[in-house]
Amino acid sequence: MPTLFDPLALGELKLSNRVVMAPMTRNRADAAGVPGTAMVDYYAQRASAGLIVAEGAWPEPEGQAYCRQPGIFSREQVRAWRRVTDAVHEAGGRIVLQLMHAGRVGSRQIKGAGVRTVAPSAIAARGEIYTDSAGMQPFDTPVALSTAEVRAVVAHHGDAAARALEAGFDGVELHGTSGYLPMTFLCSGTNLRDDEYGGTLENRVRFADECLAAMAAACGAGRVGLRLNPGNTYNDTSDADPAESHAALMRAAACRGIAYLHVMRAPRDDIDAFALAREHFGDALILNDGFDGAGADAAVRAGEGAAVSFARHYIANPDLVRRLHQGLPLARFDRTTLYTAGEAGYNDYPPLA
Secondary structure, three states, rough: OOOOOOEEOOOOOEEEOEEEOOOOOOOOOOOOOOOHHHHHHHHHHOOOEEEEEEEEEEEHHHHHOOOOOOEEEHHHHHHHHHHHHHHHHHOOEEEEEEOOOOOOOOOOOOHHHHHOEEEOOOOOOOOOOEEEEOEEOOOOOOOOOOOOHHHHHHHHHHHHHHHHHHHHOOOEEEEOOOOOHHHHHHHHOOOOOOOOOOOOOHHHHHHHHHHHHHHHHHOOOEEEEEEEEEOOOOOOOOOHHHHHHHHHHHHHHHHHHOOEEEEEEOOOOOOOHHHHHHOOOOEEEEEOOOOOOHHHHHHHHHHOOOOOOHHHHHOOOOHHHHHHHHHHOOOOOOOHHOOOOOOOOOOOOOOOO
16 A cells, blocks of 8 residues: 555656645745745755645736735746746656636735736625735725636636746646635635526536636646635635535546646535545545644555645645654744745745754
């Protein structure tokens, strides 16, 4: 039976081990969403992971959520990401980019002048978001996308996937949770449309499914992943039956033949997200949320998933694979520097001597 430290193939992605670095927004790009030298160092330090899923990058300007969040839209962004991927590959690693269209999560204080906040329906999310220019601000009330505009956003995902490959990434992952655009199309509480992208469950699945198809057309289905979290209500999302809604999207993704499903543990007791994913997607699963090394290895050995991703542990432990493999102690991260600008609390955590 495989262990956490055995090689793995997920579609066209060849992993040296089954320890995956989960995507984590860290807000270290510049004001234009361009990765800098600090990000090159950060990802290169963690290249011993079997796979790095780089933080959610906006595929087009309307998709930006956060200050200093990187994009994969401009030529400058593509060139800068190439420095990151070259450094990871030179260190022997593999890296994919998560495409994250934030939809209604955002503020006009963050985006460029005249850039809209968009969603399936014109329903503002309850809550606030941090802006560098004006502190905490309420989420914008979004503009409801027309049917033609929805199709254009789908095409933007394909274009972004092509740019990611140009930037040297080994593949792309669609961010399908946390109240961002694909999830708000999927959920009945945030999608009140009456066209082909709303109403029935089949229609609510359509947007994410078509994004996967566009991404697969750009770089091959074997280099595409999807991240889901059934039962997640982050950023004010709600759904009448989240298990069935996510199961339908899992089935659609399986039919696309994508490389993997990156599934997070459900935040509610009545949904077993991992079992749901095995039933409706298959075995090519990356499990996430709350694992330690022993638990991750046990899950892989039991066939619950093919690999396990770590987020918080990767912040302060760039050599996480070695520490887990040898049973070495894990460093703790500084919560106060998770999203601050600069290198403090970012790439200054040392490997264990």
